[in-house]
Amino acid sequence: MKKETRANLIKQGAIWAFIVVELAFFSIAGEFLSVTETAFMDFDNMLLLLKQSAPIGIIALGMTIIMINGNIDLSVGATFALAAIVLLDSMTWPFMAAIGDWAIPLAWGFALLTGVVLGAINGLIVWKTGVDAFIVTLGSMLGYRGLVFMYNGEQPTSHLNWTLVDFAEAQFLGLHTATWFLLGAALLLWLLMTKTVHGRNAYAIGNNREAAVNAGIRVGPHFLWNFMLIGFLAALSAVVFYSESGSVNPNDGMLYELWAITAVVLGGTKLSGGYGSIISTLGGVIAIQLLRKGLGHIGADTETVNLVIGLILIAVLFLDRQLNRKGREELKT
Amino acid sequence: AFGEAHMDTYTIGITQNNVGVDSYQTTYEQAFIAAAEANDNVEVVVLDAGGDVARQIAQMEDLIQQEVDAIIIWPTNGEAVIPAVRKASQADIPVIVTNSNIAEQGFDFVASFSGPDNITQGSRSAEIMCDRFKELGIEDEAQIVQISGQPGYTTAIERAKGFEDRLPEVCPNVTLMETQPGDWNREKSQQVMEAFLVKYDDIDGVYAGDDNMGVGALNAAKAADRAEGITFVGATNFAVGYEAMAAGEYWGSIYQSPVDDAEAALQTAIDILNGEDVPFLNYFDTPKITQDNMDEFEKPVF
Amino acid sequence: MTDQTPALRLEGIVKTFPGVRALDGVSFAVMPGEVHALMGENGAGKSTLMKVLGGIHQPNEGQIFIAEEPTVMTSPIEAKSKGVVFIHQELSLADELTVAENIFLGELPRKSFGRVDWKTLYDQTNAILKTLNVGFDARTRVGDLSIANQQMVEIARALTVDPRAVIFDEPTASLTDAEKVVLFEVIADLQSRGVGVIYISHRMEEIFKITDRISVLRDGQYRGTLNTAETNEEEVTQLMIGRTLDLSRSESTHQMGDVALEVRNLSCGDLFEDVSFTVRKGEVVGFYGLVGAGRTEIAETLFGLRDPSSGTIMLDGEEVRINSPADAIKRGISLVPEDRKAQGLILGMNCRDNMTLPQVDDMTAGPFVSDGAEVAIFDQYRDKLDIRTPGWRQLVGNLSGGNQQKIVIGKWLSMHPEVLIVDEPTRGIDVGSKSEIHNLIRELAAQGYAVIVISSEMPEVLHVSDRIVAMFNGRVMREFTAEEVTEDSLIQAISGLETDKVA
Amino acid sequence: MAELTKKGVAGFLARQGILVAFVVFMIVFAIANPRFIDIDNIFGVIRSSAILGVMALGVTFVVIGGNLDLSVGSMMSFSTIVVLDLHDKIGPTLGIPVMFAMTMALGAFIGFLVGYLKLNSLIVTLGMLSAIHGLTLTYSGGKNMDIADKEGTWFGIFGQGSIAGVPVPIIMFALLAIVLSIILSRTPFGRKVYAVGGNGIAATFSGIPRARIVFMTYLMSSFCVATAGLIQASRSLGSQNTVGQGMELEVLAAVILGGASLLGGAGTIFKTVIGVLILGFIQNGLLLMGLAFYAQYVVTWIIIILAVWLDIAAKRGRLWSPIA
Numbered sequence A: 001m002k003k004e005t006r007a008n009l010i011k012q013g014a015i016w017a018f019i020v021v022e023l024a025f026f027s028i029a030g031e032f033l034s035v036t037e038t039a040f041m042d043f044d045n046m047l048l049l050l051k052q053s054a055p056i057g058i059i060a061l062g063m064t065i066i067m068i069n070g071n072i073d074l075s076v077g078a079t080f081a082l083a084a085i086v087l088l089d090s091m092t093w094p095f096m097a098a099i100g101d102w103a104i105p106l107a108w109g110f111a112l113l114t115g116v117v118l119g120a121i122n123g124l125i126v127w128k129t130g131v132d133a134f135i136v137t138l139g140s141m142l143g144y145r146g147l148v149f150m151y152n153g154e155q156p157t158s159h160l161n162w163t164l165v166d167f168a169e170a171q172f173l174g175l176h177t178a179t180w181f182l183l184g185a186a187l188l189l190w191l192l193m194t195k196t197v198h199g200r201n202a203y204a205i206g207n208n209r210e211a212a213v214n215a216g217i218r219v220g221p222h223f224l225w226n227f228m229l230i231g232f233l234a235a236l237s238a239v240v241f242y243s244e245s246g247s248v249n250p251n252d253g254m255l256y257e258l259w260a261i262t263a264v265v266l267g268g269t270k271l272s273g274g275y276g277s278i279i280s281t282l283g284g285v286i287a288i289q290l291l292r293k294g295l296g297h298i299g300a301d302t303e304t305v306n307l308v309i310g311l312i313l314i315a316v317l318f319l320d321r322q323l324n325r326k327g328r329e330e331l332k333t
Numbered sequence B: 001a002f003g004e005a006h007m008d009t010y011t012i013g014i015t016q017n018n019v020g021v022d023s024y025q026t027t028y029e030q031a032f033i034a035a036a037e038a039n040d041n042v043e044v045v046v047l048d049a050g051g052d053v054a055r056q057i058a059q060m061e062d063l064i065q066q067e068v069d070a071i072i073i074w075p076t077n078g079e080a081v082i083p084a085v086r087k088a089s090q091a092d093i094p095v096i097v098t099n100s101n102i103a104e105q106g107f108d109f110v111a112s113f114s115g116p117d118n119i120t121q122g123s124r125s126a127e128i129m130c131d132r133f134k135e136l137g138i139e140d141e142a143q144i145v146q147i148s149g150q151p152g153y154t155t156a157i158e159r160a161k162g163f164e165d166r167l168p169e170v171c172p173n174v175t176l177m178e179t180q181p182g183d184w185n186r187e188k189s190q191q192v193m194e195a196f197l198v199k200y201d202d203i204d205g206v207y208a209g210d211d212n213m214g215v216g217a218l219n220a221a222k223a224a225d226r227a228e229g230i231t232f233v234g235a236t237n238f239a240v241g242y243e244a245m246a247a248g249e250y251w252g253s254i255y256q257s258p259v260d261d262a263e264a265a266l267q268t269a270i271d272i273l274n275g276e277d278v279p280f281l282n283y284f285d286t287p288k289i290t291q292d293n294m295d296e297f298e299k300p301v302f
Numbered sequence C: 001m002t003d004q005t006p007a008l009r010l011e012g013i014v015k016t017f018p019g020v021r022a023l024d025g026v027s028f029a030v031m032p033g034e035v036h037a038l039m040g041e042n043g044a045g046k047s048t049l050m051k052v053l054g055g056i057h058q059p060n061e062g063q064i065f066i067a068e069e070p071t072v073m074t075s076p077i078e079a080k081s082k083g084v085v086f087i088h089q090e091l092s093l094a095d096e097l098t099v100a101e102n103i104f105l106g107e108l109p110r111k112s113f114g115r116v117d118w119k120t121l122y123d124q125t126n127a128i129l130k131t132l133n134v135g136f137d138a139r140t141r142v143g144d145l146s147i148a149n150q151q152m153v154e155i156a157r158a159l160t161v162d163p164r165a166v167i168f169d170e171p172t173a174s175l176t177d178a179e180k181v182v183l184f185e186v187i188a189d190l191q192s193r194g195v196g197v198i199y200i201s202h203r204m205e206e207i208f209k210i211t212d213r214i215s216v217l218r219d220g221q222y223r224g225t226l227n228t229a230e231t232n233e234e235e236v237t238q239l240m241i242g243r244t245l246d247l248s249r250s251e252s253t254h255q256m257g258d259v260a261l262e263v264r265n266l267s268c269g270d271l272f273e274d275v276s277f278t279v280r281k282g283e284v285v286g287f288y289g290l291v292g293a294g295r296t297e298i299a300e301t302l303f304g305l306r307d308p309s310s311g312t313i314m315l316d317g318e319e320v321r322i323n324s325p326a327d328a329i330k331r332g333i334s335l336v337p338e339d340r341k342a343q344g345l346i347l348g349m350n351c352r353d354n355m356t357l358p359q360v361d362d363m364t365a366g367p368f369v370s371d372g373a374e375v376a377i378f379d380q381y382r383d384k385l386d387i388r389t390p391g392w393r394q395l396v397g398n399l400s401g402g403n404q405q406k407i408v409i410g411k412w413l414s415m416h417p418e419v420l421i422v423d424e425p426t427r428g429i430d431v432g433s434k435s436e437i438h439n440l441i442r443e444l445a446a447q448g449y450a451v452i453v454i455s456s457e458m459p460e461v462l463h464v465s466d467r468i469v470a471m472f473n474g475r476v477m478r479e480f481t482a483e484e485v486t487e488d489s490l491i492q493a494i495s496g497l498e499t500d501k502v503a
Numbered sequence D: 001m002a003e004l005t006k007k008g009v010a011g012f013l014a015r016q017g018i019l020v021a022f023v024v025f026m027i028v029f030a031i032a033n034p035r036f037i038d039i040d041n042i043f044g045v046i047r048s049s050a051i052l053g054v055m056a057l058g059v060t061f062v063v064i065g066g067n068l069d070l071s072v073g074s075m076m077s078f079s080t081i082v083v084l085d086l087h088d089k090i091g092p093t094l095g096i097p098v099m100f101a102m103t104m105a106l107g108a109f110i111g112f113l114v115g116y117l118k119l120n121s122l123i124v125t126l127g128m129l130s131a132i133h134g135l136t137l138t139y140s141g142g143k144n145m146d147i148a149d150k151e152g153t154w155f156g157i158f159g160q161g162s163i164a165g166v167p168v169p170i171i172m173f174a175l176l177a178i179v180l181s182i183i184l185s186r187t188p189f190g191r192k193v194y195a196v197g198g199n200g201i202a203a204t205f206s207g208i209p210r211a212r213i214v215f216m217t218y219l220m221s222s223f224c225v226a227t228a229g230l231i232q233a234s235r236s237l238g239s240q241n242t243v244g245q246g247m248e249l250e251v252l253a254a255v256i257l258g259g260a261s262l263l264g265g266a267g268t269i270f271k272t273v274i275g276v277l278i279l280g281f282i283q284n285g286l287l288l289m290g291l292a293f294y295a296q297y298v299v300t301w302i303i304i305i306l307a308v309w310l311d312i313a314a315k316r317g318r319l320w321s322p323i324a
């Protein structure tokens, strides 16, 4: 038992160790390479880091659950954009404009509902047709993006509401609004995955779907709930982010799915399902954001950023594998 | 010596839209860095948002946090960055918008805009097209198609708008049959044009949102042996466009230099930091270029 | 017993798969408190019948009655809710979850807000595990258990509810004797509570030990039911395969040749230590031991799948290093692995391709794979091993468990190895085929092959081996010749009681 | 499985659901706009699909081997830029093989990581997507790459030439498809790819060098990418750095539309070709109908789901999924 716990710690600790390495590297390199005076490890900068991790982070949390299920969702970027459009556009509807600031929570509600509905569509298709989630969501990645464009042509959808912006920019106990949402969502989902029947079933299904079916778990509805959840979270991410920025381009959120998946895998969740953790995903998200921020801090140019981010991803994967090796006598398959 | 030198050195941060996406932006970046290096009094932090508005806002926050002296922003979305720009202005950091402007609501927080006028560019392209049709005597029957830039981008939208608004004013009888996006991509544009050629037997003109796409369309037409009868007009004269013009295959474009663009932005920032008076809308000129007057222009370097 | 209402009854069940009529009008009833054996050759349709009963397959025709109520089982959930518990032939567990979560899979105890009631869960599980007398606890990760222990987890599932009927589909295939005893206690307990038990197994001695009646299937058809007390092995075998078997061992008449394989002081981490033995050409060496004794690991090391930490391996008197299975194959070693599903077969590939996989490089005409050569091999071993399949195009995943095992054996026999290692070769194989495989192993030895048989079945080891290596905890405890071995001394050796280790 | 044993029309439909779907789309589009089946248009579509198609052929190997390749898009940009650059520097005769070598070196690197080091292919190729893009930008300095003397080079034949009226890209696509199809279905190597993708552990236990096979699939994929880059470069004799960007998902969509299983072990070259053609003709057909591009997105979505759904429904013999 002791040995296993330690092994587990190492398994899940890789990403945190990597974060520490990143912090150390950028702090030191920053001293020499950065043209600005402020230190990288500045407290405010770390707070910003959390805040900036929120948009992809909230989505990645949902992606963790989907991937623990053994599915994947490639449509979250488009869901994010569509929810944002609903959020911003709904505030301009006449009846909404009439109710003043009450429009804000209502608009949030509409946006979140949009996310849930889009997620439900994916979930229903996966459930009822039995088509693999990868294909279903690859399709809806296109389809939802099409809806985004249909909504407002090629124009951005904008509604700048300063009350909303002030709320989104506010800091409570030092943490930004977005950070609160990120951490809150992480906490709730962590509870969901570790403490509830639904969460445990999610692991069981991803681990051995046939066993779960044989044991009488209703896999179809379970998938549906989780797709609705990730739809909700993609919309929540949009709500948090666009409350602050007030305008959405129809291209927004493109590639978010890939970044979210990357964060989840960096956090150690198995792509094949059945294994993973919400907290480690949070680590994955922070590690990526830290990398971006740090590279900017030391003045790396675009091509270097691309090159380095790509190679680092691979390096982390490699490290993680080395840490998890069982030793020389391991079966060589 | 370090400390002293620092006293008169400005640190200027820039966050660009999407550097990897085309050579205009890359050249802009290089020109910007070169201009900064030539000037002993500035240090620059160059960031690229990769087309992602969230990343750009994060970069704005980072620059504010790093306490740079001025921020230049090439907005990924002219409205979404307004709150971030406000934050900068609240932190007393002057913000200069470059290349494409932010929305009016944000003007209060911006020191100056420096860049081309995309709407005017669109109108000018319409004029080039119309003038050519008049020369050819087909201004009353000409049919054209449009290949626009990446959907959703301000530059794409503004150019299309400028073109579509101006064309009926100068050539009311020319019909714009269809518009499809070419995503600033030569290959995509070539595919779109191939489909247009199958679909329409008679195409007299093609307006492309930039020369990359224009040349893509030209390639498609050449492959179908129909390039002869078509007037190609683009924008942002790239080297490929210039060459095609020299070869007599491509009619006209808008001359816009990323080097001018970058240098103007940096200069505007420096002027503002030096407390000089700068106009709020600091457009640099982007003239028409056609086969007729191309000798007056140097071949673009990008 | 006959005047009671049956716990459940099946009538005229027909189930067809494309190209296969797996069940052809099977009728059959189980009384409350009865242990009812279901027997038949590999592919006879036993598992399919149970899957119909368990709601996994829908029958094409026929009717299920529960307590004489006509019932439609549309899903496993429904079967469970009607009191039918199904312990599957193939393990059906989630590796990453704990023992407790697996046992209560699909019905975790709940608290408010859908939370898992961990305390109840672990308490109940530990109570169940106690009755099973196993050496792991409720919080152990299932993936960390041996296959035998995983099987015990499956069995524990039968004890979570108050079932009307429990189906055991070959539960003992990977259990040791000690665990079997526990299982039989569990079954006796169920029986005394009036539960109807359906018990599928190919092991006659078990059948005669614990069951009340025996129903036999053959080629998807019902062949009749016998009272266990009134019948004998011959009669059952006759019903199953249409002939009787000669189970006596053909005495080795052949001469043993030189030493083919010699292992000296081989160790691999803490998996096994200081293992030495030899195998001669024409000799069958049996490896017997408790699960976890490290026999499989030795086989894997010989097959190039593990790097030994020290010691030497010699083939034909020459020291060799075996780095990979490809290496091993080149040197004439074959391994029939322990876990056919994970290690032996590519379930989505057809029968022929699976069988010829290790030698596909040699099955060529020019640069291309030659269909003819492959089919010839497949046909040869299909006949030799009596593999039941509609044709070589059938996907291996659709074969019955026993026939899958035969494909694996055929795959390695067709390689004509010099050293053949078989790890649990007859797991899940019917009596007829089992004796065929035993004969085959003897026959191969007679032809001069050196054979290592790893088995957890004492009768099997005793039956086929010329020499037996007894292992305990990663060490060789003792070697026996066929003449000197007795059951008692073997049991002593493998439980670590005997200390006079052979040098 | 059902499709293996069923005979006659029903069996054929079950086996070739994708092909049937393809024919149906073609008929619908042809009715909507007769120009759709104009021979020039058909050639045009196949020619522009050829680039996507050639890449999809390689990725089919990777996917059947149980892995993913998301790096093909940015790798294609790399090959295109490199061959254009080398064309002017060392001439096409030398430049083409050098470009192939460079691209395949990248493929070998990925193959090494995924095959020998057993790193997760999704993340490795996602990382390489970004890294190769950086490499391309560094190589080109971010500039467009154009051949200086477009009139005086023979380099255009790969993309623009035609033999006996058939465009060269189509010929290259077809040839490659035939050769790769034979390799996959008829050679021991092909068999091993299926085995490794179907069950890697069992393949190892059968003496198949799993790492080497995976490595080879990536090498083949990069060979196909280099070929696609060659066609691309030759087609326009100049290119942007972003030329292949985003194609990885389209390629994957084509491969999957063709019925290759993401879990590995299943799929054929023929079906991938159908998948490629379906995507190409959908795009073209909708364009000819004059639908806005975003309507095309939505229609493509529906068609992808329908096609895959009907395909698997035919295989399992029932429309709705049996999962509870």
Ligand SMILES: Nc1ncnc2c1ncn2[C@@H]1O[C@H](COP(=O)(O)OP(=O)(O)OP(=O)(O)O)[C@@H](O)[C@H]1O
Pocket (backbone or CB within 6 Å): C017, C018, C020, C021, C022, C040, C041, C042, C043, C044, C045, C046, C047, C048, C049, C089, C388, C389, C398, C399, C400, C401, C402, C403, C428, C430, D001
């Ligand atoms: N899903 C399936 N598709 C096609 N054929 C199948 C399927 N499942 C079972 N079969 C076939 O049905 C027949 C009966 O198989 P079943 O698994 O019931 O045999 P069994 O009696 O349990 O054998 P064993 O003792 O080997 O476990 C076999 O011929 C098998 O190939």
Ligand SMILES: Nc1ncnc2c1ncn2[C@@H]1O[C@H](COP(=O)(O)OP(=O)(O)OP(=O)(O)O)[C@@H](O)[C@H]1O
Pocket (backbone or CB within 6 Å): C135, C136, C144, C145, C146, C147, C148, C149, C289, C290, C291, C292, C293, C294, C295, C296, C297, C338, C454
């Ligand atoms: N109770 C247990 N808890 C945890 N791991 C176990 C336990 N029993 C066995 N194992 C390990 O599980 C793995 C597979 O077990 P398996 O039953 O195949 O044993 P084995 O070593 O192959 O023994 P043999 O082949 O001699 O029966 C082995 O590595 C073994 O050490």
Ligand SMILES: [Mg+2]
Pocket (backbone or CB within 6 Å): C046, C047, C048, C089, C169, C400, C401, C402
């Ligand atoms: Mg069975």
Ligand SMILES: [Mg+2]
Pocket (backbone or CB within 6 Å): C292, C295, C296, C338, C423
């Ligand atoms: Mg074993």
